[in-house]
Amino acid sequence: MSGSVILGLPPALVLYAAALFLALFDRRYRATRGWFTLLGTALALAASAYSLLLGASAMEVTAVLLAFSLLELEGTP
Amino acid sequence: MNFNSGAFLIFLPVVVLVYWFLPARFRWVWLLSASYFFYMYWNPALVVLLLLTTAVSYGSALAMMRWPRLKRALLVLTLLVCLGVLIYFKYANFLLQSVLHVVNGAAGGEWSFTIDVLLPVGISFYTFQTLSYVIDVYRGDFPAERHFGYYALFVVFFPQLVAGPIENPRNLLPQLRREGRWDREDFRAGGRLLLCGFFRKCVVADTCGVFVNRVFASPEAANGLAILCAGALFCLQMYNDFAGYSEIAAGSARLMGIRLTRNFDRPYLSQSYTEFFRRWHISLNQWFTQYVYIPLGGSRKGLGRKLLNTVIVFSLCGLWHGAKWTYLLWGLYAAFWVCLESLLKRPARRMAEHRNIDLADPVVKLVRRMGAFAVFIPAALLFRADGVGQAGVLLGRLFTAWSFTGGQIADCFALLQMGGLELVFLALCIVTMSRLSLWGQYDLPRAPSPDASARRTAAAACLVTAVALCWLSLLATQDAAGFAYFQF
Numbered sequence: 001m002s003g004s005v006i007l008g009l010p011p012a013l014v015l016y017a018a019a020l021f022l023a024l025f026d027r028r029y030r031a032t033r034g035w036f037t038l039l040g041t042a043l044a045l046a047a048s049a050y051s052l053l054l055g056a057s058a059m060e061v062t063a064v065l066l067a068f069s070l071l072e073l074e075g076t077p
Numbered sequence: 078m079n080f081n082s083g084a085f086l087i088f089l090p091v092v093v094l095v096y097w098f099l100p101a102r103f104r105w106v107w108l109l110s111a112s113y114f115f116y117m118y119w120n121p122a123l124v125v126l127l128l129l130t131t132a133v134s135y136g137s138a139l140a141m142m143r144w145p146r147l148k149r150a151l152l153v154l155t156l157l158v159c160l161g162v163l164i165y166f167k168y169a170n171f172l173l174q175s176v177l178h179v180v181n182g183a184a185g186g187e188w189s190f191t192i193d194v195l196l197p198v199g200i201s202f203y204t205f206q207t208l209s210y211v212i213d214v215y216r217g218d219f220p221a222e223r224h225f226g227y228y229a230l231f232v233v234f235f236p237q238l239v240a241g242p243i244e245n246p247r248n249l250l251p252q253l254r255r256e257g258r259w260d261r262e263d264f265r266a267g268g269r270l271l272l273c274g275f276f277r278k279c280v281v282a283d284t285c286g287v288f289v290n291r292v293f294a295s296p297e298a299a300n301g302l303a304i305l306c307a308g309a310l311f312c313l314q315m316y317n318d319f320a321g322y323s324e325i326a327a328g329s330a331r332l333m334g335i336r337l338t339r340n341f342d343r344p345y346l347s348q349s350y351t352e353f354f355r356r357w358h359i360s361l362n363q364w365f366t367q368y369v370y371i372p373l374g375g376s377r378k379g380l381g382r383k384l385l386n387t388v389i390v391f392s393l394c395g396l397w398h399g400a401k402w403t404y405l406l407w408g409l410y411a412a413f414w415v416c417l418e419s420l421l422k423r424p425a426r427r428m429a430e431h432r433n434i435d436l437a438d439p440v441v442k443l444v445r446r447m448g449a450f451a452v453f454i455p456a457a458l459l460f461r462a463d464g465v466g467q468a469g470v471l472l473g474r475l476f477t478a479w480s481f482t483g484g485q486i487a488d489c490f491a492l493l494q495m496g497g498l499e500l501v502f503l504a505l506c507i508v509t510m511s512r513l514s515l516w517g518q519y520d521l522p523r524a525p526s527p528d529a530s531a532r533r534t535a536a537a538a539c540l541v542t543a544v545a546l547c548w549l550s551l552l553a554t555q556d557a558a559g560f561a562y563f564q565f
Contacts, residue, residue: 003498023535026528034531041535045542058550059502062280062543066505069539072532073512 005056006064012054015047016064023071037072044068078118080325081278081548088115092235093332101256105230108253108333112235116198123197126162131232133158134207138214138221152215156208163204166194171400199239201397203232205364210246212368219246227253234335236326240319242340242360249337257334262523270328273513276540277321279548281506285314287551288493293461295492296470301479303489304471308454311461316344317510319358343514348445350414350452361397365390383419388412398460403468407459414452509540 006012022040026032048061078084092111099107117124137155141148181187210231213219222228231250237243292299292307299307323340330337344356354362370390376383388409395408429436436442455472462468479485490496524530 003496026531030526030528033527034529034534037528037531037535041538045538048542052546057498058546059284060498062546063498063502063505065539065543065546066280066502066509069536069543070505070509070512072536072539073509 004060005054006051006060009051009054009056012047012051012056015043015050019044019047019068020071023068041068041072078115080322081275084118089329089332093329096333097259104256105226105253108235109226109230109233112230112233112238115235116233116238119198120195123195126166126197126200127203127233130159130162130204130207131229134211134232135222135225135228138211139223141211141214142221148215152211155211159204159208163200166196166200168396168400169194202241202243203238205243205361207232209243209364209368213246222246222250224254234330236329237337240322240326241358242323242326242338243364244338244360249335252335260334263331263334267328267331270324270331272328272537272540272544274321274324274326274328275544275548276513277317277324277510279544279551281510282314282317282321283551284502284506284547285310285317288495288499289314289461291493293463293467293471296467296474299471299474299478299492300485300488301475301477302485303492304458304475304478305454306489306493308457308475309450311457312345312450312453313507315457315460316341316357345450345453346446347449348442349418349449350411351418353449353453354411354415361394365394369393384416387416387419391415402465403459403462406465406468407456410456410459513540 006016019040022036022043026034026036026040044065048065051061051064052058078088088111092108095107096104113124116127134155137151141151144151177189210219210222210228214221222231227250230253231244231246232238234244234249234253289307289311292303296304320341323337327337327339338360340359342356342359344353347353347356370386373386373389374382375386391408391412392405393408395404395406395411398404398407426436428434434441436445455475458471458475459468462471493499524533
């Protein structure tokens with residue numbers, strides 16, 4: 001996507017990818033009673049703060065957070 | 078104070094905290110004081126009208142119980158006072174300008190005169206709420222409340238004071254009298270509703286509003302596609318603005334163990350205009366049904382009378398929103414479609430049976446929903462337009478300013494200032510909104526496992542951050558708007 005700041009920040013991408021991995025791992029194996037999910041969320045929020053500090057727009061960061069929240073809401077009541 | 082203001086974010090926790098620390102018998106005093114403070118935050122002087130409406134309706138209801146033979150006269154007196162105040166503050170200038178316009182046109186003059194009057198916040202809502210109480214007492218459906226404090230709290234209860242839902246006394250008064258105990262599930266439900274409400278308002282409604290305003294700022298420059306997009310976005314904006322307010326109101330009340338009436342039920346899933354008004358602003362539509370449509374005869378006096386009653390009710394409903402001709406036109410547009418659906422309902426059913434069309438089929442439902450939404454768009458343009466002139470330009474260009482070329486799409490997105498990121502953002506908002514409709518249920522089953530609980534917490538954390546980001550961002554660009562229904 002043109003003009004995306006997050007796509008040009010490797011540390012943010014790494015943090016988001018780690019958050020996604022932890023969330024998917026917890027969904028698949030359910031071995032940590034949700035702790036990996038919460039850790040992943042913390043990483044996603046940290047990545048968001050980092051991205052904002054380095055010039056990402058609120059809309060871009062919000063879009064990523066919405067995608068994460070949809071992932072967590074999927075399959076839960 | 079607005080719900081999406083910093084002041085409210087301090088006000089609500091303080092009110093809730095003190096509420097639960099107080100002995101049960103004093104809680105109504107605290108809530109009543111907090112509610113008056115909430116209202117007077119806008120303009121202290123306007124509380125006089127609120128007190129007048131409260132006192133007249135309270136006294137009238139008690140007098141009806143004391144002197145039943147005077148019930149009708151007391152009801153008429155209450156209607157004159159309460160509706161008189163509403164009509165003066167809301168419609169006096171509108172009526173005056175309309176008369177002057179006709180006189181100037183006929184006599185060739187240029188007279189002008191305006192009454193310097195400030196529209197009290199929430200007057201339409203609290204007037205209708207007090208009238209529903211008085212009419213219910215008159216009919217014998219509800220006993221008059223003797224305790225002035227509880228009654229005053231029923232009128233001024235801050236979560237629903239300025240933009241509804243319009244509460245029935247049968248639902249709210251008993252809850253205000255009850256000495257409830259703190260319940261963790263109420264707190265969770267309240268928090269969930271607040272989150273959903275703020276998401277709808279700060280993330281969805283205010284963002285859609287930014288795009289809508291760009292088209293309405295220069296309608297002559299907008300092509301048909303841009304106006305269509307603006308209409309659709311305004312439908313989203315108005316729904317999320319109002320439903321967001323209702324959920325914040327419900328969440329605030331639920332934190333104190335009080336359940337407000339549900340005001341929206343996924344209206345854009347409607348398959349007809351008639352169904353839409355059973356799902357949209359439910360409390361207002363029920364009010365008009367119980368206190369205007371049914372007393373006029375409803376559908377009991379033949380088809381012609383039913384259609385006439387429908388036109389009257391929707392015209393009044395349109396004007397209830399404000400003193401503008403476009404609101405009246407909006408009401409008449411709605412009446413037209415509701416009457417048409419009423420006339421075509423049976424022939425359409427027979428045709429569907431004859432052609433073996435299953436109305437419960439998902440594809441048929443989808444087509445009907447899309448058709449209904451297409452009908453909502455001109456109504457949305459009427460509702461949003463500054464006046465009849467602008468509405469005419471927008472509706473005219475909606476149906477004529479089409480070229481069906483790639484350039485039209487490019488011009489549309491250039492006017493909206495919408496690129497790939499904005500489109501993705503809106504798509505995510507719509508999907509999240511539909512997903513959150515479950516969270517906006519007033520009761521949700523507890524998470525079945527620690528994993529599910531963690532995922533709900535994770536989703537909530539992301540959404541709270543998203544809401545805060547959008548709110549701060551829009552504040553910084555001064556695009557954060559107050560709640561639209563505060564103006565009614």
